[in-house]
Amino acid sequence: MPEYDGNNNFHFILIGRKDDRRCGMRFLIRGADENGNVANIVETEELVTYKDNEGYINICSFIQIRGSIPIIWKQEPNLQLNPKIKPEDDFPANCEVFKLHIEELFENYGKVCCVNLIDQKKIRK
Numbered sequence: 001m002p003e004y005d006g007n008n009n010f011h012f013i014l015i016g017r018k019d020d021r022r023c024g025m026r027f028l029i030r031g032a033d034e035n036g037n038v039a040n041i042v043e044t045e046e047l048v049t050y051k052d053n054e055g056y057i058n059i060c061s062f063i064q065i066r067g068s069i070p071i072i073w074k075q076e077p078n079l080q081l082n083p084k085i086k087p088e089d090d091f092p093a094n095c096e097v098f099k100l101h102i103e104e105l106f107e108n109y110g111k112v113c114c115v116n117l118i119d120q121k122k123i124r125k
Helices: 090-110
Strands: 009-019 042-051 058-066
Touching: 058 090
Parallel strands: none
Antiparallel strands: 009 042, 042 058
């Protein structure tokens, strides 16, 4: 990787892309549909460009995808901070939806790192 000498300018670009296949109000559109499309998915790309000592322009990119839990579920709207989710009882359907969603991520992005952001404050027994 080329070394940066501190004399060249960095340019930082942030791009947000919202998927329109399953968008809607946060507490009304939840989970995934039968095709594996999850609610309110957003792709955020961070780009950094800089010129190295040899005059080449370098571009670095990082993409983060965030969306609803990729199973079929509901959540009753209420005034609680974290209302409980209600997964669909059809386990095979949820497995298929999850598989479709993950396969699309692999197809579009290659390597994927999944992070669970649900209920990080409590450990349930």
